[in-house]
Amino acid sequence: MLLLFSGTYFFYGDGPTEWQQVYIIIAMCLFVINHFARCVSSNRYFLWCTALDFLLATGFGVAFLGLGYPYELFYGIIGVTLLIGTDNKRILYVAAGLLVLVWSAILWVEISLIGSVHFLNTAINFGFVIFSALVGSLIRYFMLSRQKVGELYERLEESHQALREYAKQVEVLTAISERNHIAREIHDTVGHSMTALLVQLQAARKLQARDLELSEQALMRCEELARSALQQVRLSVRALREEEAQPISLVESVRQLLADFAEMTGVKTELQAQGQFSAVPESLKPIIYRIVQESLTNAKRHGNASSAVVRINSSEQEVLIVIEDDGQGVAEVVPGFGLINLRERVMELGGTVLFITQSGSGFRTEVCFPLKEQSWKFGGGGA
Structure with missing residues (x-):
């Protein structure tokens, strides 16, 4: 456009004088050089190149x-x-001030030397300048909007990628959690049944030579235990919770557990319950059931206990579970898979667990769940 406007000066009126033609040619050459210099240098010399165009344009006016x-x-x-190249208000204000200053100076010189001004042409050209400024602003706004859309699209792609990675992590963690859940279910249910089954088999073997009838009864209980264990494996593989299928009270379910355990293993069991259990959250009831079940299984399997006492005290502030047996005990507690599972279950719900034992003095498990405030304790004998 600059070259086009420059070329039109050859055809105005009677044509330019010789020195004016020289200026037009020089200006056109400088416009071309300036254009390529701007393209090569990108935005580095943008203001200098624009200033040179402004000086050449002012030269045409002079x-x-x-x-x-x-x-x-x-x-x-x-x-x-x-306006396309920058939105720096300071630069734009300086440029507008220079334009008004130079334009006013040229008009003043025209009035001083000639005594007249082409007001109509000046007004039309002034309107063109204002229109061009608006067009430049709109073009820059469009360019910035397009650039912003591109950046937002890139961020959206990054977010999608992050979401996909997060989804994969969630899937992996979900699978791990599900495997751990199934492992717990198998250990808590099948392990408990296998312990009772082993005791019944040993009893049947001993009774076989003395009392066939009692031996047969023991073998029938073994068959029932085996079927129960098989069913529990199926339920665990399907990730079904046993407690969801048994909508009975906490005390009743624990009482039935102790009765069945005593019948199957010969271990004397006792349940002492105190307090209002209606305030115990539903999420705690299956955990308490598993804690008692795991503690009884360990009492028979590892401690060879002959009796066990379970105490459950419920208040508005907490639920306290104590399981104590008269087994062999150990000098130092080294948690196996069962105790680790028990501790993890308790900690997941903000409870505390304490294992107390001495060699030859039995084993005691104390578990406390706060009902109004959760807390985690570390160090010493607690977890």
């Missing part, structure tokens, strides 16, 4: 002073370029 040539059109094109 070279063709008073002839009514529309040199203001150059300012319109330069204004579009400037």
Whole structure:
């Protein structure tokens, strides 16, 4: 556009004088050089290149002073370029001030030397400059909007990628959690049944030589235990919770557990329950059941206990479970899979667990669940 406007100066009126033609040619060459310099340097010399265009445009106003040539059109094109290239208000204010200053100076010189001004042409050209400035602003706004959309799209892609990675992590963690859940279920249910089954088999073997009838009864209980264990394996593999299928009270379920354990293993069991259990959350009831079940299984399997006492005290502030047996005990507690599972179950719900034992003095498990405030304790004998 700058070259086009420059070329039109050859055809105004009677044509430019010789020195004016020289200026037009030089200006056109500088416009071309300046354009390529701007392209090569990108935004590094943008303001300098724009300033050179402004000086060349002002040169047209001076070279063709008073002839009514529309040199203001150059300012319109330069204004579009400037507004596309920057949105720095300070630079734009300085550029606008220079334009008003130079334009006013040229008009004042025309009035002083010639005594007249082409007001209509000046007004039209001024309107073109304002229009060009608006166009430049709109183009820059469009460019920035497009750039912002591109950045948002890139961020969206990054977010999608992060979400996909997060989904994969959740899937892996879910699978691990499900495997741990199934492992717990198998250990808590099948392990408990296998312990009772082993005791019954040993009793049947001993009774076989003395009392066939009692031996047969023991073998029938073994068959029932085996079927129960098989069913429990199936339920565990399907990730079904045993407690969901047994909507009975906590005390009743624990009482039935102790009765069945005593019948199957010969271990004397006792349940002592105190307090209002209606305040115990539903999420705690199956955990308490598993804790008692695991403690009884360990009492028989590892401690060879002959009796066990279970105490459950419920208050508004907490639920306290104590399981104590008269087994062999150990000098130092080294948690196996069962005790680790028990501790993890308790900690997941903000409870505390304490294992107390001495060699030859039995084993005691104390578990406390706060009902109004959760807390975690570490160190010493607690977990």
